Amino acid sequence: MSAPMSADRFIEALRDEGLTVVEVGAWRTHNRNHKGPWGPVHGVMIHHTVTHGTAYTVSLCRDGDEELPGPLCHGVITKDGRVHLVGYGRANHAGAGDSDVLAAVIAEKRLPPDHRADTDGNRCFYGFECENLGSGDDPWPQVQLDAMVKAAAAVCRVHGWCERSVIGHLEWQPGKIDPKGFTMDWFRDRVSDRLK
Numbered sequence: 001m002s003a004p005m006s007a008d009r010f011i012e013a014l015r016d017e018g019l020t021v022v023e024v025g026a027w028r029t030h031n032r033n034h035k036g037p038w039g040p041v042h043g044v045m046i047h048h049t050v051t052h053g054t055a056y057t058v059s060l061c062r063d064g065d066e067e068l069p070g071p072l073c074h075g076v077i078t079k080d081g082r083v084h085l086v087g088y089g090r091a092n093h094a095g096a097g098d099s100d101v102l103a104a105v106i107a108e109k110r111l112p113p114d115h116r117a118d119t120d121g122n123r124c125f126y127g128f129e130c131e132n133l134g135s136g137d138d139p140w141p142q143v144q145l146d147a148m149v150k151a152a153a154a155v156c157r158v159h160g161w162c163e164r165s166v167i168g169h170l171e172w173q174p175g176k177i178d179p180k181g182f183t184m185d186w187f188r189d190r191v192s193d194r195l196k
Helices: 007-018 053-065 097-108 142-159 184-195
Strands: 021-023 043-048 075-077 083-084 125-130 166-168
Touching: 007 021, 007 142, 021 097, 043 142, 053 075, 053 083, 075 142, 125 142, 142 184, 166 184
Parallel strands: 021 083, 043 125, 043 166, 075 125
Antiparallel strands: 075 083
16 A cells, blocks of 8 residues: 655656656646545556547547546656656546456456456556557557556556556456557566566
8 A cells, every 4th residue: 555656756756767758737736636535556557548649649638528537647658658747646547447456456466357347446546548549450669668668667666566566457447458459468577577
């Protein structure tokens, strides 16, 4: 169980990991905290955006839409490997997920299948939206994958978590498919290597 790091510590951790960070507006105070608490935090969640184009993707993740107000994550990782910070605090990214999955994340154990949506994930996960159409055909540039691994590792490093604290949206919420185009086991292996 960990308290969320401060916004300043968050950006410092990302930069210390070698990432190029873009600050978008007043991201430090842009959040959904009025809808409920953020924290304690237990892990990092990876998503794909189902969008194309940096400007549109970052704007959507910052502002959301009529059905789901922003921010939709903490950082947007675009095809060029930059991390755009769009919010900090509670964000509309994880939604409700499986309490057994959360227990496994907390214990840093192998994840069980996600069968139910009975737990508030927006409260307990950092979220990175990664620019990709999610079609399975849209490529993941190496520079983007490297940035995704570094971002996840940066958060884990600060909190003292291992790679098992990193999950995909598809492992949390029934019916979700993101991120598509690689397996989360492959991704976690890369985070593990990075943390070494």
